[in-house]
Amino acid sequence: MVRCSNGLLGLLNAGVLVLAVVALGGGAWLSHRASTDCERFLERPVIALGVLLLALSLAGLAGALCRASCLLWLYLLALFLLIVLLFAFTIFAFVVTNRGAGWVVSGRGYKEYRLGDYSTWLQRRVENAGNWAKVRSCLQDGKVCQKLADRKETVTQFVNSNLSPIQSGCCKPPTGCNFTYQSETVWIKPTGFNTTTDDPDCTTWSNDQTALCYDCMACKAGVLANLKNDWKKIATINIVFLIFLIVIYSVGCCAFRNNRQDNSYPAWK
Structure with a gap:
């Protein structure tokens, strides 16, 4: 029987899957609507974010619900690297925007x-x-x-x-x-x-x-004043997103431990 942490991880990744679809839809909308290079600036990053979230969510769903330990391990590794990168960017954003005021x-x-x-x-x-x-x-x-x-x-x-x-x-x-x-x-x-x-x-x-x-x-x-305001907002959103990712990572670690324990039982059990 799939344990509680596996089910919760699957539910959380289902939510991430929805976000991935929204991001991909937003990227497609920007690509269709944009008429200048400036408007197209966000097109590729948004699509790349959507693809990344899609891959992570699918890997998390498969690893949790199908109890594929190898796939879940790769998912946790990718999630850990994403958490580290987001944390580093958030600190960097606060440092470089600390100075400057009108x-x-x-x-x-x-x-x-x-x-x-x-x-x-x-x-x-x-x-x-x-x-x-x-x-x-x-x-x-x-x-x-x-x-x-x-x-x-x-x-x-x-x-x-x-x-x-x-x-x-x-x-x-x-x-x-x-x-x-x-x-x-x-x-x-x-x-x-x-x-x-x-x-x-x-x-x-x-x-x-x-x-x-x-x-x-x-x-x-x-x-730069306008950029500073935008980066402050992005950094604040990143903090909320980081907390969400850390929760998912913690649940994923529990699910990974459950998978290993289940897979270690003899077949006759």
Whole structure:
């Protein structure tokens, strides 16, 4: 008779099987819906996750319900490696996103961001020309600044807006540049503007709607601020998922022990 731990392991893996099907369906949906490279970015990782969960769940179901000790041992080994990798990634995510926060600007409803406030590892990722070219392309494809420009706000409404980190860093010049507001994405440089200003973003800014501040340090900092928030959320979800995997692993170890004990009995018993 299949013992309680074997049945519970089978039930848990049935749940994982459902998650695998959902992940594969999500990957297929992204593949069908995506119209840009940025939208396709998650397609392969989601499909890969679905395939991994599918393989693990099927192995766990077979090992638990069919009492295949060898298959269950391979399943537990793969599950242990997955737990270690997820734990390492979670720690890494918290470490590299520990630094960095927006600066409150007097008289403004939004914050501004500085690249130097973030971890060296993250800074190097966005300072790499190849990486930033892809991010820049995604920002343009996503029409982040165009959506901001479509608000058609007055200067009073704009300065009191709660802008996202990317909108604050990429769609307008830094407040310290003292540019005159014309619209959300059009700013006039003051007469006699000094090109040797301490803030290079003031020189980098352009009213060209395809350029704006996409190459500014503030834009890169805004992207990292957004990335930091996303990674914090992912790391929190990982903790919950890790607890779930550890429970499955513990039940799997009990089922593996049961299988070995059952298989060690003489056939006549």
